[in-house]
Amino acid sequence: xxxxxxxxxxxxxxxxxxxxxxxxxxxxxxxxxxxxxxxxxxxxxxxxxxxxxxxxxxxxxxxxxxxxxxxxxxxxxxxxxxxxxxxxxxxxxxxxxxxxxxxxxxxxxxxxxxxxxxxxxxxxxxxxxxxxxxxxxxxxxxxxxxxxxxxxxxxxxxxxxxxxxxxxxxxxxxxxxxxxxxxxxxxxxxxxxxxxxxxxxxxxxxxxxxxxxxxxxxxxxxxxxxxxxxxxxxxxxxxxxxxxxxxxxxxxxxxxxxxxxxxxxxxxxxxxxxxxxxxxxxxxxxxxxxxxxxxxxxxxxxxxxxxxxxxxxxxx
Amino acid sequence: xxxxxxxxxxxxxxxxxxxxxxxxxxxxxxxxxxxxxx
Numbered sequence: 582x583x584x585x586x587x588x589x590x591x592x593x594x595x596x597x598x599x600x601x602x603x604x605x606x607x608x609x610x611x612x613x614x615x616x617x618x619x620x621x622x623x624x625x626x627x628x629x630x631x632x633x634x635x636x637x638x639x640x641x642x643x644x645x646x647x648x649x650x651x652x653x654x655x656x657x658x659x660x661x662x663x664x665x666x667x668x669x670x671x672x673x674x675x676x677x678x679x680x681x682x683x684x685x686x687x688x689x690x691x692x693x694x695x696x697x698x699x700x701x702x703x704x705x706x707x708x709x710x711x712x713x714x715x716x717x718x719x720x721x722x723x724x725x726x727x728x729x730x731x732x733x734x735x736x737x738x739x740x741x742x743x744x745x746x747x748x749x750x751x752x753x754x755x756x757x758x759x760x761x762x763x764x765x766x767x768x769x770x771x772x773x774x775x776x777x778x779x780x781x782x783x784x785x786x787x788x789x790x791x792x793x794x795x796x797x798x799x800x801x802x803x804x805x806x807x808x809x810x811x812x813x814x815x816x817x818x819x820x821x822x823x824x825x826x827x828x829x830x831x832x833x834x835x836x837x838x839x840x841x842x843x844x845x846x847x848x849x850x851x852x853x854x855x856x857x858x859x860x861x862x863x864x865x866x867x868x869x870x871x872x873x874x875x876x877x878x879x880x881x882x883x884x885x886x887x888x889x890x891x892x893x894x895x896x897x
Numbered sequence: 898x899x900x901x902x903x904x905x906x907x908x909x910x911x912x913x914x915x916x917x918x919x920x921x922x923x924x925x926x927x928x929x930x931x932x933x934x935x
Contacts, residue, residue, distance in 0.1 A: 689922070693926070693929075696926075696930070697929060697930065697933055699929070699933070701929075759900055760900055760903040760904050760907065763900075763904045764903075764904045764907040764908055764911075767904065767908045768908055768911050768912075771908070771912060801923065801926065804919065804922045804923065804926070805919050808915055808918065808919050808922075812911075812915060
C-alpha cells in the first residue's frame with residue numbers, strides 16, 4: 582500500500598468519523614446521557630490522534646504524485662496543479678490545528694469525568710463550538726482534497742479557501758528563519774520532559790514503586806502531561822511542515838507515528854481504569870500493571886524512533 | 898548572540914504561558930474537587 586492509498590483510506594476518519602462523534606455528542610447533551618457523552622469524547626480523542634497520520638500521508642501522497650510526474654505547474658491541461666495541492670495542505674493544516682485542540686479538550690473532559698463524574702456545562706459549550714468549527718474546516722479541506730483526486734468535480738477556476746497556502750507559508754517560515762526551528766526543538770524537549778516525566782511517575786506507581794503515594798495525587802499531574810503532548814504535537818507539526826521531504830519516506834518517522842498512536846490508545850485506556858481511586862499502600866490490579874508497562878514501552882519507543890530519525894532515515 | 902537571545906526569549910515566553918495555563922487548570926480542578934469533598 583503506497584502513501585496515496587493510505588491517505589485516501591485515513592481521510593474518512595477526520596470527516597465522516599468526526600461527524601458521527603459530533604452527532605453522538607449533541608445527542609448525549611440533548612438526552613443528558615453520560616454514556617453517549619463519554620463515548621463521543623473517546624471518539625474525539627481517537628479521531629484527533631488518527632488525524633496526525635492522515636495529514637502526514639497527505640504530503641507523502643504529494644511527493645509520490647510528483648515523483649510519478651502527475652503534478653503540473655499549471656501549464657498542462659487536466660493535470661492536478663501544485664497550487665491546488667498546496668491549497669488542500671493549507672486548509673488541512675488549519676483543520677489539523679483545530680482538531681488537536683478539540684482532542685485535547687475532549688481528553689480533559691474525559692479525565693474530569695473519571696475523577697468526579699461531573700463536567701461543567703461551560704466546558705461542554707466550548708467543546709461543542711470548537712468541534713463544529715473543526716468540522717467546518719475539515720469539510721473545507723476534504724472538499725479541496727476531493728478535487729485533487731476527482732478531475733470531474735474541478736471547476737474551470739481553481740478552488741481557493743480563506744486558509745490560502747497556510748501550511749506552506751508556516752513551513753517555509755520555519756525553514757527560512759534561523760530561530761524558529763531551534764526554539765521549536767527546545768520547546769519539543771520541554772514538552773517531552775513534562776509528558777514522559779509524569780507518565781513514568783504514574784506507571785512506576787502502578788507497577789508497585791512508591792506504594793505510600795496515592796494514585797489520586799499522581800493522577801492530578803496528568804493534565805501537565807497532556808500540556809507536554811500538546812506542545813510536542815504543535816512543534817512536531819512545525820517541523821513536518823518545514824521539511825516534510827525528510828519525513829515522508831523515513832522509516833523511523835513511520836514507526837514513531839505508530840508508537841504515538843499506540844501510546845495514545847494506551848492513554849485512552851487509562852481514562853477508564855479505576856486504579857486511580859485506590860488508597861495509598863494498595864496494589865494495582867494485574868491488567869493496570871500490564872497497561873502501565875505497555876505505556877512505558879510505547880513512550881520510550883516514541884523517544885527511540887525520534888532519536889533514530891537521522892540514523893535510520895534521511896532526516897537532518 | 899542575537900539568535901541565542903531570540904530563542905531564549907521565545908522558549909521562556911512559551912514556557913511561562915504553558916505554566917500559567919497548567920496552573921489555572923490545576924486550580925480549577927482543585928476548586929471543583931474541594932466543593933465535592935474529594
